[in-house]
Amino acid sequence: MDYRQLGRSGLRVSTITLGTMGFGGTGWASAVGTIDVDGARRQISLARDAGVNLIDTADVYSNGLSEEIVGRALGADREDVLIATKVRMPMGKDPNDAGLSRHHIIRGAEASLRRLGTDYIDLYQVHEWDGQTPLDETLEALDSLVQSGKVRYIGASNYAAWQLMKALGVSESTGLSRFVSQQIYYSLQARDAETELVPLSIDQGLGILVWSPIAGGLLSGKYRRGVDAPAGSRHLSDWDEPPVHDEDKLYDTIEALVEIGAARGVSAAQIALAYVIGKPAVTSVIVGARTEDQLTDNLASARLALTDDEISRLDVVSAQPLLYPYWHQAKTAADRLGPADLSLLGRHIG
Numbered sequence: 001m002d003y004r005q006l007g008r009s010g011l012r013v014s015t016i017t018l019g020t021m022g023f024g025g026t027g028w029a030s031a032v033g034t035i036d037v038d039g040a041r042r043q044i045s046l047a048r049d050a051g052v053n054l055i056d057t058a059d060v061y062s063n064g065l066s067e068e069i070v071g072r073a074l075g076a077d078r079e080d081v082l083i084a085t086k087v088r089m090p091m092g093k094d095p096n097d098a099g100l101s102r103h104h105i106i107r108g109a110e111a112s113l114r115r116l117g118t119d120y121i122d123l124y125q126v127h128e129w130d131g132q133t134p135l136d137e138t139l140e141a142l143d144s145l146v147q148s149g150k151v152r153y154i155g156a157s158n159y160a161a162w163q164l165m166k167a168l169g170v171s172e173s174t175g176l177s178r179f180v181s182q183q184i185y186y187s188l189q190a191r192d193a194e195t196e197l198v199p200l201s202i203d204q205g206l207g208i209l210v211w212s213p214i215a216g217g218l219l220s221g222k223y224r225r226g227v228d229a230p231a232g233s234r235h236l237s238d239w240d241e242p243p244v245h246d247e248d249k250l251y252d253t254i255e256a257l258v259e260i261g262a263a264r265g266v267s268a269a270q271i272a273l274a275y276v277i278g279k280p281a282v283t284s285v286i287v288g289a290r291t292e293d294q295l296t297d298n299l300a301s302a303r304l305a306l307t308d309d310e311i312s313r314l315d316v317v318s319a320q321p322l323l324y325p326y327w328h329q330a331k332t333a334a335d336r337l338g339p340a341d342l343s344l345l346g347r348h349i350g
């Protein structure tokens with residue numbers, strides 16, 4: 001297992017993170033998994049044996065049950081791993097039970113600490129944008145948690161680039177704690193993040209934790225043209241993330257993954273994970289697994305390095321058109337592009 005610095009922080013994180021959205025499995029999360037405390041213990045043990053040092057959860061997963069299971073499964077081993085959790089989604093019916101107000105963040109952190117059975121959270125992430133709470137209120141609340149020792153680092157998730165940049169600007173001008181990472185969707189199914197979120201991370205020194213790196217299973221090789229995926233697979237339910245806009249392209253990408261995997265004697269899932277782990281600014285991919293076999297398979301991707309030919313085949317089959325202003329910059333700004341710009345435009349200019 002490799003370890004990478006999380007953004008500009010001093011924290012080293014394994015290139016694979018254990019996702020726990022399937023721990024518990026109540027409400028909408030039942031489509032993802034129904035892993036109980038014993039199952040969680042086995043998953044955590046497999047992950048730690050492979051060198052994983054970060055576990056990602058959220059207050060909203062199974063309405064708190066995922067955090068509770070993580071806490072119970074870790075028990076006295078809590079100190080041996082890093083725990084990332086999140087706040088922002090609704091946790092009750094009260095109008096103040098959601099969002100990124102000082103009120104909800106402080107209450108959310110206290111509740112997460114109780115459920116996790118710990119007195120600190122290693123990485124506390126805002127789960128989603130809140131366009132109605134001033135950013136200085138959100139950042140001041142997060143900073144107070146850092147100052148009190150209840151939170152060690154803060155991160156964002158699912159922010160647009162302008163929103164994240166604005167938050168970094170508030171931290172800079174006020175001296176409040178700064179986000180060290182962003183947790184984002186990024187996979188061979190949709191490389192939208194390369195347009196702005198990845199260049200922002202390169203420019204601002206933010207770590208990237210990737211959620212759904214195999215698109216919730218779509219890239220595992222079990223969804224093929226004209227073939228039924230095994231019963232019980234997530235995308236056979238009414239699960240609608242990530243949205244698929246171009247089914248043909250997805251199937252072409254899956255065929256390339258399956259062929260590259262077959263030539264190496266590994267699964268398509270491992271190839272899809274290795275591809276994202278190898279991309280600029282990516283710190284770690286957060287893998288989900290319904291079963292221990294899936295987790296064992298996914299953990300093996302940490303040992304895989306794709307060749308330039310394999311990467312460029314996958315780059316080509318999953319390529320997306322440049323959005324404005326980037327197609328124009330590719331044509332007319334090529335003489336003065338910096339490293340962050342080139343992460344997107346490098347392959348489009350001569």
Ligand SMILES: NC(=O)c1ccc[n+]([C@@H]2O[C@H](COP(=O)([O-])OP(=O)(O)OC[C@H]3O[C@@H](n4cnc5c(N)ncnc54)[C@H](OP(=O)(O)O)[C@@H]3O)[C@@H](O)[C@H]2O)c1
Pocket residue numbers: 018019020021022031032033056057127157158183184210211212213214215216217218220222232233234235267269286287288289290291293294295297298
């Ligand atoms: N910040 C956010 O907004 C956000 C959003 C989503 C997730 N997350 C985080 O990211 C983590 C991972 O998300 P995810 O579960 O969507 O990730 P994923 O790794 O893309 O998908 C995992 C799913 O794919 C299938 N699968 C996994 N490995 C497989 C293999 N080797 N072979 C065949 N099928 C395989 C399983 O589903 P089936 O068995 O049903 O096919 C499994 O539940 C979550 O646990 C959570 O911590 C964060």
